[in-house]
Amino acid sequence: MSQASPGLADAVDWRLYVVTDTALSGGPDRVPYIVEQAALGGAGVVQVRDKHLPDADFLALTRACRGAARRAEDVTGRPVALVVNDRLDVAEELGLHFHQGQDDGDIRQARRRLGTDLLIGLSISSLVELEAELADQTADVLGLSPLWATPTKTDAAPALGPDGAVRLIDATSGRAKTVAIGGINAATAPDAIATGVDGICVVSAIATAPDPRAAAAHLLALWRTR
Numbered sequence: 001m002s003q004a005s006p007g008l009a010d011a012v013d014w015r016l017y018v019v020t021d022t023a024l025s026g027g028p029d030r031v032p033y034i035v036e037q038a039a040l041g042g043a044g045v046v047q048v049r050d051k052h053l054p055d056a057d058f059l060a061l062t063r064a065c066r067g068a069a070r071r072a073e074d075v076t077g078r079p080v081a082l083v084v085n086d087r088l089d090v091a092e093e094l095g096l097h098f099h100q101g102q103d104d105g106d107i108r109q110a111r112r113r114l115g116t117d118l119l120i121g122l123s124i125s126s127l128v129e130l131e132a133e134l135a136d137q138t139a140d141v142l143g144l145s146p147l148w149a150t151p152t153k154t155d156a157a158p159a160l161g162p163d164g165a166v167r168l169i170d171a172t173s174g175r176a177k178t179v180a181i182g183g184i185n186a187a188t189a190p191d192a193i194a195t196g197v198d199g200i201c202v203v204s205a206i207a208t209a210p211d212p213r214a215a216a217a218h219l220l221a222l223w224r225t226r
Contacts, residue, residue: 002108002111002116002137002138003116003120003137003138003139003140003176004116004117004118004119004120004140005116005117008117008119008140009119009140009141009176009177011079012044012045012079012081012119012177013044013045013078013079014044014045014141014177014179014198014199015044015198015199015200015220015223016038016042016043016044016045016199016200016202016216016219016220016223017043017044017045017046017047017179017181017199017200017201017202018035018038018043018045018046018047018201018202018203018206018216019046019047019049019085019181019201019202019203020034020035020046020047020048020049020050020065020203020207021049021050021203021204021207022050022052022053022061024203024204024207024208025207028050028053028057028061031048031061031064031065032061032064032065032067032068033068034206034207034212035048035065035068035069035072036068036069036071036072037211037212037213037216038206038212038213038215038216039068039069039072039073039076039078039080039216040072040075040076040213040216041212041213041214041215041216041217041220042076042078042216042217042220043080043206043216043220044078044079044080044081044199045080045081045082045083045179045199046065046069046080046081046082046083047082047083047084047085047099047201048061048062048065048082048083048084048085049085049086050085051086055087055089055090058087058090059087059090059093059094062082062084062087062090062094062096063094065082066082066094066096069082081097081119082096082097083096083097083098083099083119083121084096084097084098084099085099085100086099086100086101086104088100088105088109088110088113088114091110091114091118092113092114095118096118097118097119097120097121098110098114098118098119098120098121099120099121099122099123099141099143100120100121100122100123101122101123102122102123102124102125102129107120107122107133107138107139108136108138110138111138119140119141120138120139120140120141121139121140121141121142121143121179122138122139122141122142122143123142123143123145124142124143124144124145124168125144125145125146125157125158125160126157127167127168127171130142130168130171130172131171134171134172134175137175137176139176140176140177141176141177141178141179141198142168142172142176142177142178142179143179143180143181143201144160144165144168144169144178144179144180144181144197145157145160145180145181145182146159146160146181146182146183147159147160147161147162147165147180147181147182147183147184147188147192147195148161148182148183148184148188149182149183150181150182150183150203150204151204159182159183160182162191162192162194162195165180165192165195165197166195166196169195169196169197177198177199178196178197178198178199179197179198179199179200179201180192180195180197180199180200180201181200181201181202181203184200184201184202184205185202185204185205186205186215186218186219186222189202189219189222190222193222193223200219202219205219
């Protein structure tokens with residue numbers, strides 16, 4: 001087993017996990033603003049994701065998002081965990097947490113390169129994938145995906161649905177944090193939260209919101225009614 005240092009995942013507030021989308025945000029220049037506003041609204045985790053930007057541009061975007069998250073932290077006093085999607089070189093260079101999909105390389109290589117002071121997330125879409133990961137565990141957090149069908153990821157596996165997510169959460173047995181992603185917004189979030197996940201991941205619910213800070217605060221408030 002090669003997870004991150006004990007307690008590192010427990011120190012993160014997973015309840016509201018925001019994933020960036022450059023196009024939905026209105027371009028790379030606007031992404032850091034949305035990150036800052038989401039963090040001011042209470043997001044505890046932000047993942048920088050862009051499958052299309054060249055590496056140098058993605059590195060610059062991630063740096064800008066890191067600065068935005070730190071500015072929000074200075075205001076709120078709440079830490080924000082910044083996660084890099086897929087680009088292991090960027091995560092390693094900037095010393096940031098990392099998330100990868102099933103087809104994004106060997107997760108054990110990511111652990112070797114990042115060490116045990118950073119968290120690694122892995123997308124899980126089925127019980128088979130979950131059992132394979134838990135047999136030789138590396139991931140600290142599992143992204144259960146997709147909970148519902150979503151237009152922001154058209155190549156996703158079939159939707160798990162709340163019942164499918166519950167089965168995966170039960171099978172995880174607390175060995176990793178679990179977050180759900182796919183089709184989650186203010187209307188569907190209560191059903192996602194009710195599955196027992198540690199957090200909900202949202203994309204368009206923040207990226208396209210007229211007021212990202214208020215949207216984040218509203219989503220976070222839904223946990224208090226659980």
